Amino acid sequence: MQAHIPSETSRRVVILGTGGTIAGRASQASDNVGYTAAQLGVDQLVAAIPALAGQALEAEQVAQLDSKDMDFAAWQRLAQRLAEHLARPEVAGVVVTHGTDTLEETAYFLQQVLAPFKPVVLTAAMRPATALQTDGPQNLLDAVALAREPGARGVLTVFAGAIHGAEQVRKVHSYKVEAFASAEGGQLGVVEEGRVRCFGAWPQGQALGLASIVRPAAEWPRVMLLWNHVGADGALVRALLDHPTQRPHGLVVAGTGNGTLATDLEAALREAQASGVRVLRSTRCDAGPVMDLPGALPSAGALSPVKARIRLLLDLLAEM
Template identity: 70%
Template sequence: MQTLEPLIVILGTGGTIAGTARSSCDGVGYTAAQLRVDDLLAAVPALAGRRLEAHQVAQLDSKDMDIATWQRLAIAVDEQLARPEVAGVVVTHGTDTLEETAYFLHRVLAPNKPVVLTAAMRPATALVPDGPQNLFDAVQVAAKPGAAGVVVAFAGRVHDATQVRKAHSYRVDAFESADGALVARVEEGAVRLLGRWPAGEALGLARIAAPAGSWPRVDIVMNHAGADGRIVRALLAAGVDGIVAAGTGNGTLGVDLEHALREAESRGVRIVRSTRCDAGPVMDLPGLLPSAGVLSPVKTRIELILALLAR
């Protein structure tokens, strides 16, 4: 009896990988989210013989990613993973907020099957688009026996959702792992495992069931030379529920900014310190505002939103 190869489901959300420009020489003046996920698959002949399904969940530039789309995507991923015949899910996405979506899915679902996000830095119409190779690699990762958790496959490297960060505005290898620990590499279609597949405790879809408009508001404030408390007080007036302070160095904050944040904390606003540095932890020390640990400011924001949703 012939055994069917693993079924991989591709969920499209738009992004540069689905973008087009008027000229093949234009790598920046394009419009994102123009092609459907079926079009992306058609551009990868090497996937023609694979057992795949494609569904369009959203069609947007990822700089415009929003809570309602996150909700739809999490539900769609969960539904596909629940199908016994599905070995893994690939999500095509824009690069701008890819690290946020990856971390959101990791915290909400923590799947025991692979969920692989991929993207592109060049539009599909570029002279040498990077999307087809990234999509091909993502499918290989999703079909890898034993793979699990939410990862990002990009430029031949596989990153853990908790570590991945967009580190460059233009290069085709724009993503890095914060502490340099890659999960795997994809080499000529072969996935070479370097570390462990990410694991975590799933918060579950019930945590994110509230209408998007009712979610707590959490904003990010950066420490810098001359930073004061005016932005914090403006956020207080706007009804903010939580603030992530992207501090300098080890989460350090200027005197005026810290005073304003403590004032906000005394009024019931949740405050968490992260760092504007590209990598490294923020130490949780006595007498200081709560630490985000190793999470970047944008991932700390997601963590705080999910915590506030549990109230």
């Protein structure tokens, strides 16, 4: 008897909703910016796409947030639900609908914690669901196709047909529907009319595991971001160090160029480091690493400032 080979549409995909513009509403269809995010449930998003009808799908609402308000508690819930669904043998992959503002942070966090052997695909929209030419339905349709792609793995994003990995993806435009890119040519592939064309290897890595984030979210370390700029000094760093309740556990500084820092800002950061605060240097530049030079403050490598903050946060959690 010939073995049954499941069709692509019968490979089960779970869609987890977290809110965002893709689930947003505006009072007028012509309004692409004056909307309220996170108004539609994930079931409604799926039902609005006729091409998804009859497919092997499940939908679950994990959060309902504007992604500017994404928080550690929502990250914990999302990571837990992802781990549970990914462990199911009938699930080919999982899609997460998300807001664009912090999508790159959530993607990187999930890749570090889960490093999944199945695809976890984050997608979003720049225009609300009520827009005349909303981009959410096509992005969600592409995400489902990518979640079913044989051999795909890791935390991925798909947006305007472009596939990116969690480590390199960044939001690079505040308004256009082609809002995401990867630094230094890191785009992984494209989705074209429901077909995935891969340019390179899927993401891999060692998962930190759910145990690494089990501590209640309210107890997670405080890691803050600073920037070098013309006229920068160490006043903010010293104020943070002296604050009775907001003293940070870690500081990430977005330096200029190759992580360079104004003299007084660097001096204050060294004071923070000497007092037990962990410090990382990143760069304001859109691409390129910060070189780890002798005698310099520790480098974040090629991570963007927001992803360096997540990396430091997870390191500090592991030490608690």
